[in-house]
Amino acid sequence: MEGDITVTSSNRKCSAVTGSARKIKDNAADWHNLLLRWERLSEESFPIAGNIVNLRLNSSQSKQLQQQVDEPLLPSSAPLQPTGGAAELQDECCKLQDILNNMVVVVMKMERLMVSQRGVLDLEEFQFGPEGRKVPLFHSWTTKQFGDSFRVLLDAFRQELQLKQTILQELAHTVTSDLSLVYLSCWLHQPFIPPQTRMMLEALLLETGHRPL
Amino acid sequence: MSKPALLSLQQTLRKSFHNLENNQKIWTTVLSECSPLMESLGNLAEQLRALSNVQISNTPLRNFPDLEERLRFKLLQATDTVLGKLNDKMSALQSVRDAISNQVSAVFQLYEQNTDSLDLLTVTERSATNPSTADMLEWLQDAERYYRQQFLRRKTLLQTLRADDLSLLESTPKRWKSLESPGAEERITDTLCKVSFFMESQ
Numbered sequence: 577m578e579g580d581i582t583v584t585s586s587n588r589k590c591s592a593v594t595g596s597a598r599k600i601k602d603n604a605a606d607w608h609n610l611l612l613r614w615e616r617l618s619e620e621s622f623p624i625a626g627n628i629v630n631l632r633l634n635s636s637q638s639k640q641l642q643q644q645v646d647e648p649l650l651p652s653s654a655p656l657q658p659t660g661g662a663a664e665l666q667d668e669c670c671k672l673q674d675i676l677n678n679m680v681v682v683v684m685k686m687e688r689l690m691v692s693q694r695g696v697l698d699l700e701e702f703q704f705g706p707e708g709r710k711v712p713l714f715h716s717w718t719t720k721q722f723g724d725s726f727r728v729l730l731d732a733f734r735q736e737l738q739l740k741q742t743i744l745q746e747l748a749h750t751v752t753s754d755l756s757l758v759y760l761s762c763w764l765h766q767p768f769i770p771p772q773t774r775m776m777l778e779a780l781l782l783e784t785g786h787r788p789l
Numbered sequence: 790m791s792k793p794a795l796l797s798l799q800q801t802l803r804k805s806f807h808n809l810e811n812n813q814k815i816w817t818t819v820l821s822e823c824s825p826l827m828e829s830l831g832n833l834a835e836q837l838r839a840l841s842n843v844q845i846s847n848t849p850l851r852n853f854p855d856l857e858e859r860l861r862f863k864l865l866q867a868t869d870t871v872l873g874k875l876n877d878k879m880s881a882l883q884s885v886r887d888a889i890s891n892q893v894s895a896v897f898q899l900y901e902q903n904t905d906s907l908d909l910l911t912v913t914e915r916s917a918t919n920p921s922t923a924d925m926l927e928w929l930q931d932a933e934r935y936y937r938q939q940f941l942r943r944k945t946l947l948q949t950l951r952a953d954d955l956s957l958l959e960s961t962p963k964r965w966k967s968l969e970s971p972g973a974e975e976r977i978t979d980t981l982c983k984v985s986f987f988m989e990s991q
Contacts, residue, residue: 735853738853739853742850754838754839757835758848762856766863768859
């Protein structure tokens with residue numbers, strides 16, 4: 577299964593002798609798993625976000641209709657509140673919050689991987705000087721390049737998480753269908769995750785030997 | 790009255806109807822696969838419209854850098870993907886049209902080569918199980934015309950789409966649906982019914 581960390585005897589370059597190579601290879605596997613987890617959470621969350629928007633828009637529509645019905649006849653009475661809808665809305669919001677909390681954990685783990693990678697780079701600079709080691713640990717990437725890739729991914733997911741958190745706060749309160757749809761679009765299409773994320777991940781896995789060349 | 794010419798023509802007619810039957814199924818399948826793609830297209834158009842209607846700087850999303858461009862890019866990218874898939878479906882439809890056209894022109898070519906030996910009486914003769922040759926040729930021609938026109942209309946519709954013309958994109962699913970011609974489809978099915986005994990004979 578993808579992501580399993582098995583030392584392959586076919587790839588001599590990733591020997592367990594050098595701790596740094598082991599660490600980077602593990603980090604790459606972890607990144608892969610975290611990305612998959614994010615994707616699964618995203619997929620789970622989308623229908624819930626859609627529900628929230630529908631419930632909100634329907635309830636505001638029915639309130640408007642109720643007002644239209646009541647006003648000409650009984651101007652002093654308050655419009656009836658659809659209480660069933662409110663409970664369901666609350667429910668869906670809680671579900672979405674839970675998923676978002678899981679996403680926060682994913683990003684936290686990504687940050688930890690970044691810290692670990694920074695550590696590997698620092699060690700290398702200590703051992704070999706500011707230019708790092710002459711011979712790459714794997715096929716061609718320098719240790720710095722690993723860190724740079726991780727940084728790009730981390731920044732993207734951090735930004736995307738922030739966007740989702742903002743949207744979550746607004747979703748249940750937005751009554752204009754256009755803005756609601758924009759929120760849903762953002763949630764689904766994830767504007768801050770670069771389109772080449774999958775490719776970067778594959779490159780990472782190829783480099784570290786998780787995928788055969 | 791030349792028997793061999795008639796038999797040869799009938800053989801080719803049978804082949805044509807088998808060809809028509811198979812291709813009708815393929816056409817229907819491919820067309821039904823276009824429906825979810827059209828729905829996606831309409832959906833994406835709706836999202837693009839909503840994005841252009843909203844002033845991001847007036848919303849809680851104002852602090853996210855380049856959000857509008859990034860989202861638009863993603864939506865257009867998704868639109869591109871759907872259009873690519875629709876293009877693939879059009880290729881499949883084109884194959885169906887070509888298969889039918891080629892077969893029908895082959896049968897007509899054979900008929901024209903043998904008009905000396907096939908007089909009016911032979912060509913209009915029908916039996917309980919076999920429609921007349923003239924009728925069968927006409928039905929094949931009608932079917933060929935139908936698929937040719939359908940393909941042309943659908944292809945033209947897709948080719949006029951431009952990513953930056955949002956209202957064209959929005960109206961596409963409806964216009965696509967309006968190209969449906971259940972009456973003509975039914976006539977082809979009827980034709981195949983009428984020639985079913987003929988197809989099985991000899």
